[in-house]
């Protein structure tokens with residue numbers, strides 16, 4: 001950070017540089033040689049970039065004023081002595097992604113004012129002894145990036161020895177296997193070290209000795225099994241993600257730890273470590289471990305065989321009765337996702353008085369219907385709770401009494417049953433579980449996606465609270481207007497995506513505040529007419545439905561705020577596209593217009609065409625064909641009736657013709673209601689032209 005600040009040009013240095021630049025150019029013209037950078041380099045006032053130009057040598061001539069030089073992704077192999085002139089302004093040199101294997105002893109002498117040197121992704125494992133000598137000349141170096149250089153532990157130790165000015169060191173992506181005692185003794189000013197993506201199995205006691213300023217340390221993606229006496233008290237952030245840790249223990253009797261962020265995700269912990277010394281911890285990630293219980297004395301797991309498992313129950317957990325969470329007064333974020341927890345740990349959580357966000361996603365929770373907790377339980381300040389991917393069937397409303405500040409609740413991918421029909425006389429006990437959200441007065445975002453919900457039943461939502469509701473992926477869901485009762489004036493975002501709902505199974509109440517509605521992936525043949533209440537609607541997703549047209553009356557009620565509609569994947573009728581013009585004239589954008597198709601009526605199987613094509617000719621033809629066919633049909637029927645009449649007259653029987661005529665008209669009226677229904681249904685979609693329907697009656 002500090003390095004970046006030093007590098008970034010301030011206004012005063014800008015003026016100075018300008019002056020120097022002028023001076024430089026005039027000197028240049030005097031000396032007569034053109035200070036030509038390699039062709040293709042981009043030059044700014046203070047920066048030069050020659051990235052990826054296939055250069056084999058360090059540019060001999062460089063602007064004197066330059067502060068940053070980017071030579072990354074070239075073919076530099078060797079940096080030789082006397083290859084360049086002194087560049088006292090150069091602070092930042094990027095040599096990432098070259099083929100560097102040799103730095104001559106004095107090669108960097110002209111750049112001895114460098115503050116940041118990026119040597120990532122080179123071959124500095126060769127000649128490391130002499131190369132490391134070259135680096136020692138850089139007495140002002142703050143940042144050194146040696147990642148991805150095939151360095152083993154000894155080589156790395158050579159490079160960092162005696163770089164006493166260094167603040168930031170990146171050794172990630174190398175071949176380190178262990179850290180010896182005193183490795184960093186020569187660099188006592190280090191603030192952060194990145195050792196991620198190595199093969200570190202062992203850290204000798206005292207490896208970080210002398211690093212009193214160290215704030216950040218990443219040991220992520222190594223092979224550590226055990227941290228038995230963590231003692232870096234000045235550290236703020238420690239990343240131990242993706243190791244094989246079965247034990248993490250702090251040095252006993254040591255107080256004054258400053259650690260705020262501890263990432264222990266992707267390890268093999270079976271119990272929550274005792275972290276009581278880490279009083280300033282704010283963020284703890286225990287995702288993807290083997291936690292089955294949050295009790296300090298969990299029964300040993302049957303899988304636990306091997307020498308390290310004995311250690312697990314050894315040091316800290318010996319304090320009987322102590323809760324691992326007992327003294328983490330500042331913990332705000334706790335990630336317990338992807339473990340094997342099977343109960344909601346109210347006792348454990350009650351010690352975490354600052355907890356804001358908790359994830360218990362992808363665990364084995366199923367029993368959320370525990371009896372009412374004793375009234376003495378403290379109210380937890382939790383704002384966000386992620387419970388997705390469990391087996392939860394019932395969600396008790398008293399949880400909202402314990403969590404009165406809860407704003408975000410994710411219950412996606414569970415087995416939630418919001419209501420069931422109690423047996424006669426069993427009404428009482430289920431009262432609670434039937435209306436889980438009725439006391440969620442602060443809840444703003446609720447996800448119930450992929451719960452196999454068929455309906456919401458008498459689920460009642462606390463009025464004027466919920467802002468967004470996700471009901472997607474509940475195939476077979478049906479909604480009646482009373483279902484979203486209580487949300488008419490609060491709901492801003494609603495997703496019903498991928499529910500396979502037919503129009504008859506989607507009844508929405510007037511949602512006056514709705515902004516975003518996702519109805520994609522259903523079987524809707526027309527828009528719910530109550531949409532005309534949602535005059536603030538901005539974004540509407542109608543993809544993959546069975547819409548033949550959009551009802552401009554419903555859309556017309558949208559108050560002109562509608563910004564975009566997605567429509568692809570519907571069988572629109574090519575000859576009734578008045579709605580499209582209406583959208584265009586209302587300035588509604590249709591981002592996927594090019595992907596939308598329409599179908600011509602009456603052809604067998606339908607003939608499809610891109611929606612945006614000009615349909616006037618073909619539609620005129622269809623109309624003409626329709627009317628021709630209509631006339632032919634009428635003529636045939638008239639002829640038939642006349643024939644019947646003539647025949648009847650000829651037979652001179654008074655009853656038969658009437659019988660025939662009656663049957664004829666009965667047959668027509670029988671067909672009529674069918675057509676009427678169709679017509680009504682379509683009228684709801686946007687008034688298809690009457691002419692178009694004629695051919696269908698043929």
Ligand SMILES: *[C@@H]1O[C@H](CO)[C@@H](O)[C@H](O)[C@H]1NC(C)=O
Nearest residue numbers: 133136157158161162163186
């Ligand atoms: C580091 O510097 C000290 C004294 O300046 C010297 O004795 C030691 O040999 C140096 N270490 C290496 C690895 O060069």
Ligand SMILES: *[C@@H]1O[C@H](CO)[C@@H](O)[C@H](O)[C@H]1NC(C)=O
Nearest residue numbers: 147172173194195196197218
């Ligand atoms: C450490 O190095 C890894 C791999 O190069 C990188 O992804 C990560 O962002 C670095 N971490 C920090 C804190 O710089």
Ligand SMILES: *[C@@H]1O[C@H](CO)[C@@H](O)[C@H](O)[C@H]1NC(C)=O
Nearest residue numbers: 196220221239240241261263
């Ligand atoms: C820890 O390191 C991993 C891997 O580099 C990274 O994905 C993760 O974001 C880091 N954790 C924190 C808290 O920075």
Ligand SMILES: *[C@@H]1O[C@H](CO)[C@@H](O)[C@H](O)[C@H]1NC(C)=O
Nearest residue numbers: 241265266285286287333335
């Ligand atoms: C915890 O770690 C996992 C895995 O690295 C990551 O996906 C998750 O986002 C982290 N949680 C938090 C709250 O940062």
Ligand SMILES: *[C@@H]1O[C@H](CO)[C@@H](O)[C@H](O)[C@H]1NC(C)=O
Nearest residue numbers: 342343366367368369370371
């Ligand atoms: C659910 O929890 C209650 C109370 O803790 C317990 O009595 C009951 O046996 C549990 N049910 C299941 C299926 O675990």
Ligand SMILES: *[C@@H]1O[C@H](CO)[C@@H](O)[C@H](O)[C@H]1NC(C)=O
Nearest residue numbers: 529530531532533534553557
């Ligand atoms: C919405 O449409 C219905 C039926 O077409 C109508 O009765 C109602 O008044 C309309 N509401 C608004 C707000 O336009």
Ligand SMILES: *[C@@H]1O[C@H](CO)[C@@H](O)[C@H](O)[C@H]1NC(C)=O
Nearest residue numbers: 560561583584585586587588
């Ligand atoms: C649509 O946008 C154009 C240009 O931005 C503007 O002149 C016109 O008034 C807008 N029409 C409507 C109905 O908002």
